[in-house]
Amino acid sequence: MTTTRRVPGETEGWVVAHPGPVGTAGSGPLVWERRSLSEPGPQEILVEVEACGVCRTDLHLAEGDLVPRVPRCTPGHEVVGRVRAVGAAVGSAAGNFAVGDRAGVAWLAQTCGSCSYCRSGRENLCPDSRYTGWDRHGGYAGHVVADARFAYRLPEGPPAEELAPLLCAGIIGYRALERADLPAGGLLGIYGFGASAHLTAQAALARGARVAVFTRGASARRLALELGAGFAGDSYDPPPEPLDAAILFAPVGELVPVALAALDRGGTLAVAGIHLSDVPALDYQRHLFQERTLRSVTANTRADGRAYLAEAARTRPAVHVRRYPLRQADVALADLAADRVTGVAVLVAE
The missing domain is CATH 3.40.50.720 (NAD(P)-binding Rossmann-like Domain)
Incomplete structure (x- = not known):
C-alpha cells in the first residue's frame, strides 16, 4: 500500500551509458533518457527532485574510476526534494515522512542493520551497504526513490541549491x-x-x-x-x-x-x-x-548526517553555489573535471 498524491509511471534523467572521459555538452558518458519509475516500497519514499549537488564521486562514476553497480545508473547523491509518495510503513518504523515534506537523500542509501559494524555504530563500514547514485538510481533525474530510514528531514527556509551540498560535501x-x-x-x-x-x-x-x-x-x-x-x-x-x-x-x-x-x-x-x-x-x-x-574516511553514518545538519543549522555556512539546469549535468561534470568550478556545482530542476 502506498500513500500518495501522484506516482508517475516514468521519470526522465541522466544515466551513465558508457563510462569514459567527460566531454562537452552532447558527448561523453552521460545520456538523457526516460525510464520507468516504481512505486515506493513499504519503507521507501518517492521524492520529486528540486536540486542535486554535483560531487566528484559522480565524476569518478561517469569516467569509470568507480564501476556502476546497476545498469545505466543515474548518478547524484546530494538530493533535495519534496516527498510525493510514501510506503505503508513510513511514518512509523521506517521514518517520519509525509507527502509534501522536504527530504534530503544522501550517499548512504541502506545498510544491513545486523552486522557487527551496524550494531556498534559503524554502519558506514557495513559490508552490505548500498549507496545512492551507485547501487540505486540517484538524483540527476526528475524523481528518486529512497529508503525513508536513510533520508533526512530538511528545513523549509533555505534554498534547495544551498541545502543539497550539505548532504555529502558537508x-x-x-x-x-x-x-x-x-x-x-x-x-x-x-x-x-x-x-x-x-x-x-x-x-x-x-x-x-x-x-x-x-x-x-x-x-x-x-x-x-x-x-x-x-x-x-x-x-x-x-x-x-x-x-x-x-x-x-x-x-x-x-x-x-x-x-x-x-x-x-x-x-x-x-x-x-x-x-x-x-x-x-x-x-x-x-x-x-x-x-x-x-x-x-569511508562514507558516513546517519548519526554523522544528523549531527552535521544540526551544526550547519546553527553556524549557517556560506555555500558558494554554481547553478546548472538539470539538463546540463554533462556540462557541470566537464567543468568539475577541468577545475572550472569554485565552490560547488548544483543541478536545479527546470
Whole structure:
C-alpha cells in the first residue's frame, strides 16, 4: 500500500551509458533518457527532485574510476526534494515522512542493520551497504526513490541549491574533521579546496580552529581567504607552521607524503576521498615517526548526517553555489573535471 498524491509511471534523467572521459555538452558518458519509475516500497519514499549537488564521486562514476553497480545508473547523491509518495510503513518504523515534506537523500542509501559494524555504530563500514547514485538510481533525474530510514528531514527556509551540498560535501567533511582529531584552537591543513573542503573549513573555523589551505587555482585560494583561512598556498607549499591535523580532499595520492611531512608531532592526516591515485613510497622517519597518524574516511553514518545538519543549522555556512539546469549535468561534470568550478556545482530542476 502506498500513500500518495501522484506516482508517475516514468521519470526522465541522466544515466551513465558508457563510462569514459567527460566531454562537452552532447558527448561523453552521460545520456538523457526516460525510464520507468516504481512505486515506493513499504519503507521507501518517492521524492520529486528540486536540486542535486554535483560531487566528484559522480565524476569518478561517469569516467569509470568507480564501476556502476546497476545498469545505466543515474548518478547524484546530494538530493533535495519534496516527498510525493510514501510506503505503508513510513511514518512509523521506517521514518517520519509525509507527502509534501522536504527530504534530503544522501550517499548512504541502506545498510544491513545486523552486522557487527551496524550494531556498534559503524554502519558506514557495513559490508552490505548500498549507496545512492551507485547501487540505486540517484538524483540527476526528475524523481528518486529512497529508503525513508536513510533520508533526512530538511528545513523549509533555505534554498534547495544551498541545502543539497550539505548532504555529502558537508557530511563527509564533518566525518573527516572528526577523524582528523584536531585539538581545540589547533591549525588544520586542508589539501584541495572544492565543494567539501570549503564547507569543512567553515566548520573548523566555527569551532575555533585555524585553517591553512593548500590548493591549485587562484580562485580557490581567494575563496579560502574570503571564508576566513589564515593561509592559502599552492598544493605543495610548506605550511606557515607545523599542522596539528590535516585533511586531504584532492584525489591525488602524491599529496599524502606532502601532507604527512607538514604535520607536527602527533598530528593526524585524514584522507577523505572515495578514490585516490597511487600513493608514493613513504619515508618512515619523515612521514610517520613521532606518532603521526594516517587515516582514511569511508562514507558516513546517519548519526554523522544528523549531527552535521544540526551544526550547519546553527553556524549557517556560506555555500558558494554554481547553478546548472538539470539538463546540463554533462556540462557541470566537464567543468568539475577541468577545475572550472569554485565552490560547488548544483543541478536545479527546470
